[in-house]
Amino acid sequence: MTENTNTNGSQPNVILRVEGLKMWFPITSGIFQRTVGHIKAVDGLDFEIFQGETLGLVGESGCGKSTAGRAILQLYRPTAGHVFFDNEDLTTMKGDALRRQRRRMQMIFQDPYASLNPRMTVGAIVGEPLEVHGMGNKQQNRERVQELLRIVGLNPYFVNRYPHEFSGGQRQRIGVARALAVNPAFIVLDEPISALDVSIQAQVINLLEDLQNEFGLTYLFIAHDLSVVRHISDRIAVMYLGKIVELADRNELYANPKHPYTQALLSAVPIPDPVIEEQRQRIILEGDVPSPANPPVGCNFSTRCPQVMEICRQQKPEFKENSHGHWVACWLYEGDGAPDAGTQTASATS
Amino acid sequence: MTATAQAIDLAEDKPESLWGKARKRFFRHKLAMFGLITLSLLIFVSVAAPLLTPHSPTEIDLRSIRQPPSADHWLGTDGTGRDVLTRIFYAGRISLSVGLVAVTISMIIGVIIGSIAGYAGGKVDMTLMRVTDVFMTFPSLVIIITVAAALGPSVYNAMLVIGMLTWPSIARLVRGQFLTLREQQFVRAARSIGVTRGQIVFKHIFPNTVSSIAVALTIGVANIILLEASLSFLGLGVQAPTPSWGNMLRDAQSLNILQEMPWMWVPPGLMIALAVLSINFIGDGLRDALDPKSIH
Numbered sequence: 015m016t017e018n019t020n021t022n023g024s025q026p027n028v029i030l031r032v033e034g035l036k037m038w039f040p041i042t043s044g045i046f047q048r049t050v051g052h053i054k055a056v057d058g059l060d061f062e063i064f065q066g067e068t069l070g071l072v073g074e075s076g077c078g079k080s081t082a083g084r085a086i087l088q089l090y091r092p093t094a095g096h097v098f099f100d101n102e103d104l105t106t107m108k109g110d111a112l113r114r115q116r117r118r119m120q121m122i123f124q125d126p127y128a129s130l131n132p133r134m135t136v137g138a139i140v141g142e143p144l145e146v147h148g149m150g151n152k153q154q155n156r157e158r159v160q161e162l163l164r165i166v167g168l169n170p171y172f173v174n175r176y177p178h179e180f181s182g183g184q185r186q187r188i189g190v191a192r193a194l195a196v197n198p199a200f201i202v203l204d205e206p207i208s209a210l211d212v213s214i215q216a217q218v219i220n221l222l223e224d225l226q227n228e229f230g231l232t233y234l235f236i237a238h239d240l241s242v243v244r245h246i247s248d249r250i251a252v253m254y255l256g257k258i259v260e261l262a263d264r265n266e267l268y269a270n271p272k273h274p275y276t277q278a279l280l281s282a283v284p285i286p287d288p289v290i291e292e293q294r295q296r297i298i299l300e301g302d303v304p305s306p307a308n309p310p311v312g313c314n315f316s317t318r319c320p321q322v323m324e325i326c327r328q329q330k331p332e333f334k335e336n337s338h339g340h341w342v343a344c345w346l347y348e349g350d351g352a353p354d355a356g357t358q359t360a361s362a363t364s
Numbered sequence: 365m366t367a368t369a370q371a372i373d374l375a376e377d378k379p380e381s382l383w384g385k386a387r388k389r390f391f392r393h394k395l396a397m398f399g400l401i402t403l404s405l406l407i408f409v410s411v412a413a414p415l416l417t418p419h420s421p422t423e424i425d426l427r428s429i430r431q432p433p434s435a436d437h438w439l440g441t442d443g444t445g446r447d448v449l450t451r452i453f454y455a456g457r458i459s460l461s462v463g464l465v466a467v468t469i470s471m472i473i474g475v476i477i478g479s480i481a482g483y484a485g486g487k488v489d490m491t492l493m494r495v496t497d498v499f500m501t502f503p504s505l506v507i508i509i510t511v512a513a514a515l516g517p518s519v520y521n522a523m524l525v526i527g528m529l530t531w532p533s534i535a536r537l538v539r540g541q542f543l544t545l546r547e548q549q550f551v552r553a554a555r556s557i558g559v560t561r562g563q564i565v566f567k568h569i570f571p572n573t574v575s576s577i578a579v580a581l582t583i584g585v586a587n588i589i590l591l592e593a594s595l596s597f598l599g600l601g602v603q604a605p606t607p608s609w610g611n612m613l614r615d616a617q618s619l620n621i622l623q624e625m626p627w628m629w630v631p632p633g634l635m636i637a638l639a640v641l642s643i644n645f646i647g648d649g650l651r652d653a654l655d656p657k658s659i660h
Contacts, residue, residue, distance in 0.1 A: 121556040
C-alpha cells in the first residue's frame with residue numbers, strides 16, 4: 015500500500031487499517047490433534063476504512079468475509095498481519111487494553127435469534143456494555159438504555175422483557191441498541207439483515223443509515239446481497255477465497271468492474287428494467303470454489319476465470335491500485351497499459 | 365410514541381421473571397407435582413420419625429420375631445423383632461442423605477471439570493476428557509467393594525465413593541453444553557462488547573446450562589439411591605443395625621421370607637421405587653419448566 019503511511023490532509027482520516035491480515039484455522043487429526051493443514055479462511059487482506067464511511071465487503075458464502083470481520087475485531091486472534099485502529103495495533107494488544115478498545119468498536123450479528131442471551135432481559139442486554147466498561151451508575155444506565163431503545167425505534171417500555179418475546183426485526187434493533195450503547199466509532203455489521211424478512215430489511219437498513227448520519231459512525235458492512243451493499247456502501251471490497259480481489263468506490267465498481275470475478279458477480283444482479291434486463295448477459299462461472307485448505311498456486315480465481323492466462327496459474331497477482339482509489343488483484347492489469355486493458359476486457363465480456 | 369414514552373411508568377411493564385414463569389410451569393406439571401408431594405412425604409416421615417412411631421429402629425424384641433402386621437407393629441417385625449415401619453422411616457434418612465451428599469460431590473466435581481474442559485477446549489479439553497473416560501470405565505461396584513474392604517464399609521465411605529464415581533456423566537454433559545454455548549453468537553457478542561472471561565462463564569454460559577444440570581441432578585439422586593440400595597443389599601454400604609432401605613432388603617433374602625413374610629421386604633422395596641420415581645418425575649418437570657422458550 016502506498017498512501018497509508020500517514021493520513022494526509024486531502025484524504026479523510028483513516029480509522030482502521032488492515033495490513034496482511036491472515037486467519038488460518040488448523041485442521042487437526044488423530045488422537046494427538048496434530049495439525050495436518052490449514053483452512054486459509056482469510057489469506058492476506060490489505061485495506062483501510064475512512065472515518066464516517068461505509069465499506070461494503072461482499073463475496074459468496076465461505077469466502078471468509080465473516081471471518082475477516084471477526085479477525086478485525088480480534089474475536090479470533092489473526093494468524094498474521096496487523097489491524098490498526100486509530101493507529102494502534104489491535105493484534106498486539108492483550109487483556110484489559112483490548113477490552114478498553116472494544117468500547118470504540120462494536121459488532122452487529124447476523125442472526126438476531128442467536129445473538130441475544132435468552133436468559134437476559136432486554137434492559138440487561140443493552141445495558142451490559144455500559145456495565146462492562148463501568149460507565150455511569152445504575153440510574154444513569156437505566157435512562158441510557160431507555161434512550162437507546164427509543165433511538166432504535168423500540169418502546170422503552172420493553173426493558174423488562176425477554177428476547178423471545180420479540181420479532182426478528184425487533185431483536186435486530188435490540189442488537190443495534192447494544193452496539194450503540196458505548197458510543198462506538200466503528201461497527202462491524204456481519205450480514206445484519208440477511209436473517210430478516212425482506213419487508214424488515216429496508217427498515218433496518220434505514221435505521222442503520224440514520225444512526226450513521228446522527229452519530230458519525232463508520233461501518234464495515236459484510237453482506238452477500240449486492241443490491242443492499244450498493245445501496246448502503248461508499249466503497250466496496252469484493253472477496254474471493256480469502257482475498258480481496260477488487261476494491262473501489264461504489265459507483266466506480268458497479269460502472270467499471272475490473273476483476274473478472276467482480277464482473278461475473280455483477281452480471282448476476284437482475285436489473286429492474288425489463289428492456290435492459292432482456293439484454294443482460296450473465297457470465298456463468300464454471301466449476302466450484304476451490305477448498306480454502308488447498309487454494310490454487312497462482313491466482314485464487316484462476317481455476318474458474320473466463321479470461322485466465324498462463325501466468326495466472328503460476329503466480330499470485332498483487333493487490334494494486336489500478337486507477338485512483340480503484341484497487342484490483344489481477345494479472346490483466348499488470349504492466350503500464352492497465353486502464354486500456356481494463357476497457358478492453360470490459361467490452362470483451364459484455 | 366413520544367408522548368407515551370415521556371410518561372411511561374416502567375413498573376407497570378414488569379412481566380414475570382424467567383424463574384417465576386418456570387415455577388408456574390413446574391407447579392402445573394402433574395407428574396412433577398405428584399413427585400414433589402411424594403418426595404416431601406418421604407422426607408417428612410424420615411425427619412419426623414421419632415414423633416411418628418413409639419419404637420426405636422434398633423430396639424430388639426426377641427419375644428416378637430417376624431410378627432405379621434398388627435396394631436402394635438403396623439408393618440410387622442423383622443428377624444430380630446424390630447419394628448419394620450420404624451426402620452423404614454429411619455432408613456429414609458440414610459438413603460435420602462446418601463443420595464443428596466453423593467450427588468453434591470459428583471455435581472461439584474462434574475461441573476468444575478466439565479466447564480473447564482468445555483470452555484478451554486483444545487488440549488485441556490482432551491486431557492480432562494480422557495481422565496473422565498478412564499473414570500467412566502471403572503466398574504463402580506468393584507471399586508466400591510475394594511474401598512469397602514480397604515476402609516471398612518460405612519455410610520460415609522459409600523457417599524464419598526459413589527460421588528467420586530458418578531461425576532463423569534455430569535462432566536460430559538456440562539462440557540457438551542459449554543462447547544455448544546461457547547460458540548453461540550450471544551457469547552461471541554459478549555466477547556465483542558468486552559465482557560471479561562469470568563463474566564462470560566458465569567453470566568452467559570452457566571445460566572444456560574442450569575436446566576440440564578438440574579435434570580441430571582435429579583436423575584443422579586435417583587440412581588445413587590438405587591446404587592446405595594444395591595451396595596447395602598450386598599452388605600457393603602450402610603451397616604446393621606443402622607437401617608437403610610437397601611440393607612432392609614438384604615435381611616429378607618431367604619426364600620421362606622420372600623414367600624411367607626412379604627411385610628419384611630415389600631415396604632422397603634416400595635420406598636425405593638417411590639423415591640426413585642418421584643425424583644425422576646421432578647426431573648421431568650424441571651426439564652419442561654426451565655426451558656425459557658416454552659410458551660405455556
